[in-house]
Amino acid sequence: MIAVYDLQKLLWDVRKDLDLANRFRSEPDAVLDEYGIDGEERAAMKALDFKTLYERGANPYLLYFCALQIGVDRAEYYAKLRGEVS
Amino acid sequence: MGQIVGAFTASHSPGITGFPERAEPAQREAVEGAFGEVRRRIEELAPDAVVAVSVEHFTNFFLGNLPAFAIGTAGSYLGPVTKEMGEFLGVEQHDYPGDAVLGAHLYRFALESDFDPALVEGGLAFDENFCVPLKHLDPGSALPLVPVIVNGVNPPWPTARRCYDFGRMIRAAVEAQDDARRVVVLGTGGLSHWVGMPEAGSVNEEFDRDFLDRLESGDPARLTDYTQEQIDAAGNGAHEIRTWLVTAGAAGVPFDTLVYEPVPAWLTGTALAAARI
Numbered sequence: 001m002i003a004v005y006d007l008q009k010l011l012w013d014v015r016k017d018l019d020l021a022n023r024f025r026s027e028p029d030a031v032l033d034e035y036g037i038d039g040e041e042r043a044a045m046k047a048l049d050f051k052t053l054y055e056r057g058a059n060p061y062l063l064y065f066c067a068l069q070i071g072v073d074r075a076e077y078y079a080k081l082r083g084e085v086s
Numbered sequence: 087m088g089q090i091v092g093a094f095t096a097s098h099s100p101g102i103t104g105f106p107e108r109a110e111p112a113q114r115e116a117v118e119g120a121f122g123e124v125r126r127r128i129e130e131l132a133p134d135a136v137v138a139v140s141v142e143h144f145t146n147f148f149l150g151n152l153p154a155f156a157i158g159t160a161g162s163y164l165g166p167v168t169k170e171m172g173e174f175l176g177v178e179q180h181d182y183p184g185d186a187v188l189g190a191h192l193y194r195f196a197l198e199s200d201f202d203p204a205l206v207e208g209g210l211a212f213d214e215n216f217c218v219p220l221k222h223l224d225p226g227s228a229l230p231l232v233p234v235i236v237n238g239v240n241p242p243w244p245t246a247r248r249c250y251d252f253g254r255m256i257r258a259a260v261e262a263q264d265d266a267r268r269v270v271v272l273g274t275g276g277l278s279h280w281v282g283m284p285e286a287g288s289v290n291e292e293f294d295r296d297f298l299d300r301l302e303s304g305d306p307a308r309l310t311d312y313t314q315e316q317i318d319a320a321g322n323g324a325h326e327i328r329t330w331l332v333t334a335g336a337a338g339v340p341f342d343t344l345v346y347e348p349v350p351a352w353l354t355g356t357a358l359a360a361a362r363i
Contacts, residue, residue, distance in 0.1 A: 005149060012148050054283075060322060061143055061239050064282030082284045 004057045007045070010035040011062040014069050021069045048072060050081045088260045091268045092131045093337035093361035094124050095301075095330045098140065098218040098274040101352030103176040108351035120345035120358040121222035127360065128223060128270055135185040135230045135266040137192070137256055137336070139273040139329045140215035141238030143281075146206075153204035154244045155252060157196060158233035159189035165212025177217045185230035188266045192232055195259035201252060206235075219274045229270075238275060238326040246310040249328040253335020260336075273333030275326025277346075277355035283322060289348035293320035294355035297327060301359055304340030323354065330359075337361035 010031070014021045024031045028046050037045060044052040048070075053063055067077040079085045102121075106114050128136075145167050147153060162181045166172045172179040196203050210233060220227065234256070237243055244252075253271075260269045277297060278290035300308040309331060317324050334341065341359040349356045 008149055012144055015144065059144075059149075059240055060280075060282030062282075065144065077282075078284070078286055081282070 004041070006036050007041050007053070007058060008062050010037060010045070011058060011066040015062065015065040018069065025070055047086075048080060049086070050077060051083045054081055088263050088265070088267050088269055090257055090260055090271055090336055090363065091133060092127060092363055093271040093273075093333050094128070094359070095273040095333050095341070096121070096124065096219045096223075096358045097276060097354055097356040098214050098216075099279070099349070099352040099354040099356060100175050100214045100218060101349070101354070102356070103218045103221050104174050105352075109349045110351075113347040113349050116345050116347055117349070117356055117358070118222070121219070123344055124358060124360065125223045128229075131268065131270060133229065133268045133270040135188050135232060135269050137188075137232045137234060137260070137269060137271045138216055139234040139236065139271065139332045141275055141326050141329060142215050142235050143213050143239055145213040146210055147235070149240065152237060152240060153235065154237050155201065156204035156206050156235040157189060157193045158184060158206045158210045158231075158235075159186055159193055160184045160206070160208045160210060161186045163210055163212055163231065163233065165217045167211035167213055171213060175214055175217055177221050180227060182212065182216070182220070182227050183230045185232050185266060188230075188263065188269070189232040191263045191265070192256065192259045195262060196255060199255045199258065201255055215274060219272065223272070234332065236328045236332060238328050239322070241314065243314060243325055244328060246312040246328070246331055249331040250306055250310050250335035253332040254338065256332070256336040257338060271333050271336040273329040275329040276324055277327060277357055278320035279323035279354040280321035281323050281353075285321060287350050287353055288321070289350055289355045290320040290324070291348045291355060293324065294346060294348070294357065298343045298346060298357060298359065301330065301334060301341045302343060304334075306335075309334055320355075333361075337363060339363060
Protein backbone atom coordinates (compact mmCIF):
# COMPACT_ATOMS: atom_id res chain seq x y z
CA MET A 1 0.00 0.00 0.00
CA ILE A 2 1.37 3.37 -0.95
CA ALA A 3 1.26 6.22 1.52
CA VAL A 4 -2.04 7.94 0.84
CA TYR A 5 -1.88 10.52 3.60
CA ASP A 6 -1.24 13.46 1.28
CA LEU A 7 -4.10 12.44 -0.95
CA GLN A 8 -6.45 12.01 2.01
CA LYS A 9 -5.35 15.40 3.37
CA LEU A 10 -6.41 16.97 0.10
CA LEU A 11 -9.75 15.13 0.20
CA TRP A 12 -10.35 16.32 3.75
CA ASP A 13 -9.30 19.91 3.13
CA VAL A 14 -11.55 20.11 0.08
CA ARG A 15 -14.42 18.78 2.14
CA LYS A 16 -13.94 21.54 4.71
CA ASP A 17 -13.01 24.41 2.38
CA LEU A 18 -15.31 25.37 -0.48
CA ASP A 19 -12.76 27.86 -1.83
CA LEU A 20 -10.22 25.07 -2.16
CA ALA A 21 -12.85 22.91 -3.82
CA ASN A 22 -13.53 25.62 -6.37
CA ARG A 23 -9.83 26.17 -6.94
CA PHE A 24 -9.35 22.45 -7.51
CA ARG A 25 -11.97 22.59 -10.22
CA SER A 26 -10.43 25.62 -11.94
CA GLU A 27 -6.72 24.88 -11.52
CA PRO A 28 -6.25 21.26 -10.44
CA ASP A 29 -2.53 21.14 -11.25
CA ALA A 30 -1.72 24.00 -8.91
CA VAL A 31 -3.63 22.38 -6.06
CA LEU A 32 -2.13 18.94 -6.72
CA ASP A 33 1.33 20.52 -6.71
CA GLU A 34 0.66 22.12 -3.35
CA TYR A 35 -0.28 18.76 -1.89
CA GLY A 36 2.61 16.92 -3.57
CA ILE A 37 0.35 14.43 -5.31
CA ASP A 38 2.01 12.60 -8.20
CA GLY A 39 1.69 9.51 -10.30
CA GLU A 40 -1.50 7.50 -10.52
CA GLU A 41 -3.18 9.42 -7.72
CA ARG A 42 -2.60 12.69 -9.56
CA ALA A 43 -4.01 11.37 -12.80
CA ALA A 44 -6.96 9.85 -10.97
CA MET A 45 -7.75 13.06 -9.10
CA LYS A 46 -7.65 15.09 -12.32
CA ALA A 47 -9.93 12.59 -14.04
CA LEU A 48 -12.20 12.28 -10.98
CA ASP A 49 -11.49 8.56 -11.26
CA PHE A 50 -12.94 7.61 -7.89
CA LYS A 51 -12.64 3.91 -8.62
CA THR A 52 -8.86 4.11 -8.83
CA LEU A 53 -8.59 6.37 -5.78
CA TYR A 54 -10.74 3.96 -3.80
CA GLU A 55 -8.67 1.00 -4.92
CA ARG A 56 -5.50 2.87 -3.95
CA GLY A 57 -6.72 3.09 -0.38
CA ALA A 58 -8.54 6.40 -0.03
CA ASN A 59 -11.02 6.31 2.83
CA PRO A 60 -14.47 6.06 1.21
CA TYR A 61 -15.99 8.67 3.52
CA LEU A 62 -13.32 11.20 2.53
CA LEU A 63 -13.61 10.32 -1.12
CA TYR A 64 -17.39 10.66 -1.15
CA PHE A 65 -17.47 13.92 0.81
CA CYS A 66 -14.79 15.42 -1.44
CA ALA A 67 -16.73 14.44 -4.54
CA LEU A 68 -19.89 16.11 -3.26
CA GLN A 69 -17.98 19.27 -2.35
CA ILE A 70 -16.51 19.65 -5.83
CA GLY A 71 -19.95 19.33 -7.35
CA VAL A 72 -20.16 15.66 -8.31
CA ASP A 73 -23.63 14.46 -7.46
CA ARG A 74 -24.27 11.27 -5.57
CA ALA A 75 -25.41 9.16 -8.52
CA GLU A 76 -22.42 10.22 -10.62
CA TYR A 77 -20.03 9.48 -7.77
CA TYR A 78 -21.30 5.95 -7.37
CA ALA A 79 -21.41 5.34 -11.13
CA LYS A 80 -17.75 6.36 -11.36
CA LEU A 81 -16.83 4.41 -8.25
CA ARG A 82 -18.37 1.27 -9.69
CA GLY A 83 -16.64 1.84 -13.02
CA GLU A 84 -19.98 2.20 -14.80
CA VAL A 85 -18.83 5.51 -16.31
CA SER A 86 -15.35 6.96 -16.58
CA MET B 87 -24.72 9.23 43.83
CA GLY B 88 -25.52 9.61 40.17
CA GLN B 89 -27.14 6.83 38.24
CA ILE B 90 -27.89 5.86 34.69
CA VAL B 91 -31.65 6.03 34.55
CA GLY B 92 -32.00 5.15 30.89
CA ALA B 93 -29.97 3.98 27.91
CA PHE B 94 -31.09 4.15 24.31
CA THR B 95 -29.59 3.47 20.89
CA ALA B 96 -30.59 4.76 17.48
CA SER B 97 -29.42 4.94 13.90
CA HIS B 98 -28.43 8.38 12.65
CA SER B 99 -28.83 8.12 8.89
CA PRO B 100 -29.13 11.58 7.31
CA GLY B 101 -32.26 10.30 5.56
CA ILE B 102 -34.14 10.11 8.86
CA THR B 103 -34.37 13.89 9.01
CA GLY B 104 -32.98 15.00 5.64
CA PHE B 105 -35.13 12.98 3.25
CA PRO B 106 -37.58 10.92 5.30
CA GLU B 107 -40.10 10.90 2.44
CA ARG B 108 -37.90 8.61 0.34
CA ALA B 109 -38.54 5.66 2.67
CA GLU B 110 -41.61 3.48 2.35
CA PRO B 111 -44.39 5.27 4.30
CA ALA B 112 -44.83 2.34 6.70
CA GLN B 113 -41.10 2.24 7.41
CA ARG B 114 -40.94 5.96 8.00
CA GLU B 115 -43.91 5.77 10.33
CA ALA B 116 -42.39 2.88 12.28
CA VAL B 117 -39.06 4.63 12.73
CA GLU B 118 -40.55 8.00 13.63
CA GLY B 119 -42.92 6.25 16.02
CA ALA B 120 -39.97 4.66 17.81
CA PHE B 121 -38.20 8.01 18.02
CA GLY B 122 -41.37 9.46 19.53
CA GLU B 123 -41.49 6.65 22.06
CA VAL B 124 -37.88 7.25 23.11
CA ARG B 125 -38.50 11.00 23.34
CA ARG B 126 -41.44 10.38 25.68
CA ARG B 127 -39.38 8.01 27.81
CA ILE B 128 -36.52 10.48 28.08
CA GLU B 129 -38.94 13.25 29.04
CA GLU B 130 -40.37 11.05 31.78
CA LEU B 131 -36.89 10.21 33.03
CA ALA B 132 -36.12 13.94 33.30
CA PRO B 133 -32.35 13.44 33.10
CA ASP B 134 -29.89 16.03 34.36
CA ALA B 135 -27.51 15.16 31.52
CA VAL B 136 -27.11 12.89 28.52
CA VAL B 137 -23.88 11.07 27.73
CA ALA B 138 -24.17 10.97 23.95
CA VAL B 139 -22.00 8.35 22.27
CA SER B 140 -21.37 8.39 18.56
CA VAL B 141 -18.78 8.47 15.83
CA GLU B 142 -17.96 11.54 13.83
CA HIS B 143 -17.43 11.53 10.09
CA PHE B 144 -14.22 13.51 9.57
CA THR B 145 -16.09 16.60 10.74
CA ASN B 146 -13.53 17.39 13.45
CA PHE B 147 -10.87 14.70 13.44
CA PHE B 148 -8.62 13.58 10.63
CA LEU B 149 -5.92 11.00 10.03
CA GLY B 150 -3.30 13.46 11.28
CA ASN B 151 -4.68 12.86 14.77
CA LEU B 152 -7.51 10.36 15.01
CA PRO B 153 -8.59 9.34 18.51
CA ALA B 154 -10.01 5.88 19.19
CA PHE B 155 -12.12 7.53 21.91
CA ALA B 156 -12.66 11.20 22.75
CA ILE B 157 -14.64 12.95 25.49
CA GLY B 158 -16.10 16.44 25.12
CA THR B 159 -15.92 18.69 28.16
CA ALA B 160 -17.25 21.88 26.57
CA GLY B 161 -20.21 23.97 27.63
CA SER B 162 -21.68 24.05 24.14
CA TYR B 163 -21.38 22.39 20.75
CA LEU B 164 -22.23 23.72 17.30
CA GLY B 165 -24.29 21.54 15.03
CA PRO B 166 -24.60 20.87 12.20
CA VAL B 167 -21.05 21.96 11.45
CA THR B 168 -22.08 24.09 8.44
CA LYS B 169 -25.29 25.67 7.24
CA GLU B 170 -25.03 23.52 4.12
CA MET B 171 -24.98 20.37 6.20
CA GLY B 172 -27.92 21.78 8.13
CA GLU B 173 -29.91 22.05 4.93
CA PHE B 174 -28.94 18.52 3.94
CA LEU B 175 -29.95 17.10 7.32
CA GLY B 176 -33.04 19.24 7.76
CA VAL B 177 -31.65 20.58 11.02
CA GLU B 178 -31.19 24.30 11.59
CA GLN B 179 -27.68 25.12 12.75
CA HIS B 180 -27.57 25.96 16.45
CA ASP B 181 -25.68 25.45 19.69
CA TYR B 182 -26.32 22.37 21.81
CA PRO B 183 -25.73 22.72 25.55
CA GLY B 184 -22.87 20.75 27.06
CA ASP B 185 -22.48 19.51 30.63
CA ALA B 186 -18.90 20.67 31.18
CA VAL B 187 -18.77 19.47 34.78
CA LEU B 188 -19.86 15.93 34.00
CA GLY B 189 -17.65 15.93 30.91
CA ALA B 190 -14.55 16.90 32.90
CA HIS B 191 -15.42 14.30 35.53
CA LEU B 192 -15.86 11.59 32.91
CA TYR B 193 -12.53 12.45 31.30
CA ARG B 194 -10.65 12.36 34.59
CA PHE B 195 -12.42 9.19 35.67
CA ALA B 196 -11.52 7.54 32.37
CA LEU B 197 -7.83 8.26 32.87
CA GLU B 198 -7.97 6.97 36.42
CA SER B 199 -9.64 3.83 35.09
CA ASP B 200 -6.78 3.14 32.65
CA PHE B 201 -8.58 4.45 29.58
CA ASP B 202 -6.85 7.10 27.47
CA PRO B 203 -9.45 9.09 25.54
CA ALA B 204 -8.63 12.32 23.75
CA LEU B 205 -9.63 15.47 25.62
CA VAL B 206 -11.85 17.88 23.68
CA GLU B 207 -12.39 21.05 25.69
CA GLY B 208 -13.94 22.98 22.83
CA GLY B 209 -14.38 23.32 19.10
CA LEU B 210 -16.19 20.01 18.64
CA ALA B 211 -18.96 20.34 16.07
CA PHE B 212 -21.70 17.83 15.41
CA ASP B 213 -22.70 16.23 12.12
CA GLU B 214 -25.48 13.69 11.61
CA ASN B 215 -24.04 11.75 14.54
CA PHE B 216 -26.02 13.77 17.08
CA CYS B 217 -28.04 16.26 15.04
CA VAL B 218 -30.22 13.63 13.38
CA PRO B 219 -31.34 11.65 16.45
CA LEU B 220 -31.55 14.71 18.70
CA LYS B 221 -33.90 16.45 16.28
CA HIS B 222 -36.42 13.77 17.23
CA LEU B 223 -35.36 13.10 20.81
CA ASP B 224 -34.68 16.61 22.11
CA PRO B 225 -36.10 19.04 19.56
CA GLY B 226 -35.63 22.03 21.86
CA SER B 227 -31.98 21.14 22.57
CA ALA B 228 -32.60 21.46 26.30
CA LEU B 229 -30.59 18.47 27.51
CA PRO B 230 -26.97 19.09 28.57
CA LEU B 231 -24.71 16.73 26.66
CA VAL B 232 -21.42 15.00 27.24
CA PRO B 233 -20.34 13.82 23.78
CA VAL B 234 -18.24 10.69 23.58
CA ILE B 235 -16.73 9.99 20.18
CA VAL B 236 -15.65 6.50 19.14
CA ASN B 237 -13.65 5.94 15.97
CA GLY B 238 -16.03 4.21 13.60
CA VAL B 239 -14.82 5.72 10.33
CA ASN B 240 -11.28 4.54 9.71
CA PRO B 241 -9.55 1.23 10.45
CA PRO B 242 -8.04 -0.05 12.59
CA TRP B 243 -10.82 0.33 15.10
CA PRO B 244 -11.13 -0.15 18.85
CA THR B 245 -12.21 -3.72 19.60
CA ALA B 246 -15.76 -4.62 20.50
CA ARG B 247 -14.54 -5.65 23.94
CA ARG B 248 -12.84 -2.30 24.49
CA CYS B 249 -15.99 -0.44 23.49
CA TYR B 250 -18.14 -2.46 25.87
CA ASP B 251 -15.66 -1.90 28.69
CA PHE B 252 -15.55 1.82 27.92
CA GLY B 253 -19.29 1.82 28.53
CA ARG B 254 -18.88 0.02 31.85
CA MET B 255 -16.40 2.72 32.80
CA ILE B 256 -18.99 5.37 31.94
CA ARG B 257 -21.46 3.77 34.33
CA ALA B 258 -18.87 3.71 37.12
CA ALA B 259 -18.02 7.34 36.39
CA VAL B 260 -21.66 8.41 36.59
CA GLU B 261 -22.04 6.60 39.91
CA ALA B 262 -18.89 8.26 41.27
CA GLN B 263 -20.25 11.82 41.12
CA ASP B 264 -23.24 13.72 42.48
CA ASP B 265 -23.62 16.71 40.18
CA ALA B 266 -25.68 14.89 37.56
CA ARG B 267 -27.89 12.51 39.52
CA ARG B 268 -30.00 11.28 36.64
CA VAL B 269 -28.08 10.45 33.48
CA VAL B 270 -29.27 9.00 30.20
CA VAL B 271 -26.84 7.34 27.79
CA LEU B 272 -27.65 7.65 24.11
CA GLY B 273 -25.65 5.72 21.49
CA THR B 274 -26.10 6.52 17.81
CA GLY B 275 -24.96 4.91 14.57
CA GLY B 276 -25.32 1.84 12.37
CA LEU B 277 -26.67 -0.57 11.67
CA SER B 278 -25.46 -2.05 8.37
CA HIS B 279 -24.55 0.48 5.70
CA TRP B 280 -21.88 1.38 3.21
CA VAL B 281 -20.75 4.98 2.77
CA GLY B 282 -18.80 5.95 -0.34
CA MET B 283 -18.32 2.30 -1.25
CA PRO B 284 -19.59 0.38 -4.27
CA GLU B 285 -22.11 -1.48 -2.10
CA ALA B 286 -23.84 1.74 -0.94
CA GLY B 287 -27.59 1.31 -0.73
CA SER B 288 -27.35 -2.31 0.40
CA VAL B 289 -28.57 -3.48 3.77
CA ASN B 290 -27.29 -6.62 5.50
CA GLU B 291 -30.47 -7.59 7.29
CA GLU B 292 -29.03 -10.87 8.57
CA PHE B 293 -26.17 -9.06 10.30
CA ASP B 294 -28.50 -6.44 11.73
CA ARG B 295 -31.01 -8.90 13.16
CA ASP B 296 -28.24 -11.02 14.64
CA PHE B 297 -26.73 -7.95 16.27
CA LEU B 298 -30.10 -6.94 17.73
CA ASP B 299 -30.57 -10.48 19.00
CA ARG B 300 -27.27 -10.24 20.84
CA LEU B 301 -28.25 -6.83 22.22
CA GLU B 302 -31.55 -8.26 23.48
CA SER B 303 -29.68 -11.09 25.18
CA GLY B 304 -27.59 -8.58 27.12
CA ASP B 305 -24.80 -11.18 27.10
CA PRO B 306 -21.47 -9.33 27.04
CA ALA B 307 -19.68 -12.37 25.61
CA ARG B 308 -22.00 -12.47 22.60
CA LEU B 309 -22.03 -8.70 22.17
CA THR B 310 -18.27 -8.46 22.06
CA ASP B 311 -17.67 -11.56 19.92
CA TYR B 312 -16.98 -9.63 16.73
CA THR B 313 -13.89 -9.49 14.59
CA GLN B 314 -13.21 -6.48 12.37
CA GLU B 315 -13.90 -8.67 9.34
CA GLN B 316 -17.28 -9.80 10.63
CA ILE B 317 -18.36 -6.18 10.96
CA ASP B 318 -16.92 -5.37 7.53
CA ALA B 319 -19.53 -7.76 6.11
CA ALA B 320 -22.17 -5.16 6.98
CA GLY B 321 -20.28 -2.20 5.56
CA ASN B 322 -17.92 0.51 6.73
CA GLY B 323 -20.88 2.20 8.43
CA ALA B 324 -21.60 -0.91 10.47
CA HIS B 325 -18.48 -0.16 12.47
CA GLU B 326 -20.66 2.43 14.19
CA ILE B 327 -22.21 -0.41 16.21
CA ARG B 328 -19.32 0.35 18.57
CA THR B 329 -21.46 3.21 19.86
CA TRP B 330 -24.18 0.68 20.71
CA LEU B 331 -21.62 -1.52 22.43
CA VAL B 332 -20.46 1.40 24.57
CA THR B 333 -24.08 2.07 25.48
CA ALA B 334 -24.71 -1.60 26.21
CA GLY B 335 -21.70 -1.62 28.51
CA ALA B 336 -23.00 1.47 30.29
CA ALA B 337 -26.45 -0.09 30.70
CA GLY B 338 -25.29 -3.58 31.69
CA VAL B 339 -28.72 -5.06 30.98
CA PRO B 340 -30.57 -6.52 27.97
CA PHE B 341 -32.19 -4.19 25.47
CA ASP B 342 -35.57 -4.22 23.74
CA THR B 343 -35.59 -3.50 20.02
CA LEU B 344 -38.18 -0.79 19.46
CA VAL B 345 -37.96 -0.86 15.68
CA TYR B 346 -35.89 -2.41 12.94
CA GLU B 347 -36.40 -1.51 9.32
CA PRO B 348 -34.02 -2.17 6.45
CA VAL B 349 -34.32 1.12 4.55
CA PRO B 350 -32.32 1.19 1.30
CA ALA B 351 -33.66 4.69 0.59
CA TRP B 352 -31.86 5.88 3.73
CA LEU B 353 -28.94 3.58 2.92
CA THR B 354 -29.12 1.88 6.32
CA GLY B 355 -30.50 -0.86 8.43
CA THR B 356 -32.38 1.49 10.77
CA ALA B 357 -33.09 0.60 14.37
CA LEU B 358 -33.83 1.97 17.82
CA ALA B 359 -33.47 0.08 21.08
CA ALA B 360 -33.95 0.75 24.78
CA ALA B 361 -32.20 -0.80 27.75
CA ARG B 362 -34.45 -2.63 30.26
CA ILE B 363 -33.51 -0.31 33.12
